[in-house]
Amino acid sequence: LGPPLHLSDGTVVKPVDHHRFLGVLIDQGLRFRQHTAAAYAKGSSWVALLRRLANTRYGLSMAVVRRLYLTVAVPSFMYAADVFLTPVRKLQGHSRKHGSVGHIRRLGMIQRQALLIMTGTLRSAPTDTLEAHAKLLPFDLLVEKLCHRAAVRLCALPDSHPLAPHVRRA
Numbered sequence: 001l002g003p004p005l006h007l008s009d010g011t012v013v014k015p016v017d018h019h020r021f022l023g024v025l026i027d028q029g030l031r032f033r034q035h036t037a038a039a040y041a042k043g044s045s046w047v048a049l050l051r052r053l054a055n056t057r058y059g060l061s062m063a064v065v066r067r068l069y070l071t072v073a074v075p076s077f078m079y080a081a082d083v084f085l086t087p088v089r090k091l092q093g094h095s096r097k098h099g100s101v102g103h104i105r106r107l108g109m110i111q112r113q114a115l116l117i118m119t120g121t122l123r124s125a126p127t128d129t130l131e132a133h134a135k136l137l138p139f140d141l142l143v144e145k146l147c148h149r150a151a152v153r154l155c156a157l158p159d160s161h162p163l164a165p166h167v168r169r170a
Contacts, residue, residue, distance in 0.1 A: 001028070024080045032084035036103045039084075043077035043110035047117065054117045062118045066134055069114045074142070077110065081143060082150035088140045100143075108139035 001015035018027040018034045025035035050073065054065045085107075086099040115130035116123060131138055137145065157164045 022080075024083055032103065035084050036106060039077045039079075040106055040110065043073065043107065044113075046073035046076060047110055047113045050114060051117050054120075056120050062120075062134065065114075065118045066136070069118070070136075073110075073114065077107070078143075078146060081146045085143050085147065087144040087147050104140055104143055107143075111136070111139045111142070 001017060004015060005013040007013065018025045020026075025032070025038055027034060046069075050065055050068060053060050053068070054062075059065075060068075084100075085103055088097050088099040088101055088104055090097050112127050112130070115127065115134055115136065116125070118134050119125070119130055121130065128138070136142075154163070154167045157167060
């Protein structure tokens with residue numbers, strides 16, 4: 001991280017591995033590992049709360065749990081997804097996927113846990129089948145949708161906005 005910074009008044013500023021800026025944990029290499037871990041923890045806590053509400057005998061129905069997941073949990077743990085996630089792409093001529101593959105796979109486990117709660121199935125059920133029954137997008141497509149929505153929002157800024165010339169140039 002580098003040596004500590006010594007100021008003229010005797011104050012010593014020690015280096016840290018990340019900083020919080022507008023709710024996003026930014027590290028020196030822009031890898032967003034800490035932010036992904038924090039998003040996973042936040043999503044896991046939301047899934048635990050949904051599990052308490054979706055008791056199979058007296059709990060909420062699948063439709064209500066689905067709506068809670070999409071309107072409360074996803075915006076909470078996917079805050080600023082367009083900043084710390086890059087949608088997964090398979091480039092032509094390459095065998096590997098490109099983008100935030102590991103982060104998206106890790107955060108996708110939260111959606112799988114929520115799907116198991118919504119449908120009430122066993123843990124051995126395949127994820128794609130659960131997504132089809134719950135009428136949810138696969139997680140990588142959900143990330144792509146969130147990033148696309150943010151890009152469209154930036155492109156629709158009025159010309160008087162301070163970011164408008166930068167977005168037009170990009």
